[in-house]
Amino acid sequence: MATVFISHRAADIASATRLGRAVNAVGHAVHLDRWEIRIGDTVPMFLNEALTSADFFVLGHSTLGIHAPWVAQEFLPALTRELDARGIELLPTILSGTDAPARIGGRPCTDLTTDWDRGVATVLDALA
Secondary structure (H helix, E strand, O other): OOEEEEEOOHHHHHHHHHHHHHHHHOOOEEEEHHHHOOOOOOHHHHHHHHHOOOOEEEEEEEOOOOOOHHHHHHHHHHHHHHHHHHOOEEEEEEEEOOOOOOEEOOEEOEEOOOOHHHHHHHHHHHHO
């Protein structure tokens, strides 16, 4: 079974938690901030520790978030390179919003906003 890190906006915690439960229910280990960050922990510390054991990085995207050009031009390519160097597969997902992109970081997105069950099945297939 795989170890999966789920990244999300604070506003999308309900969807991220729901996805985490679905992934965990089929036997995968899930890193989700809400489940693991304790008093005194920092987000960067949690992220670094979780990525040491992750096989997959689910990037929970929201079109309701801030759209800065540097995210697409600088951050996502750098994130993709870092994950590739660590042998971690990027799985972009759309957790909320509208006008979802077809690809993030060069990878196809799974849209969980229009058909939750189908989207979760797609994520689970990628983890298999």
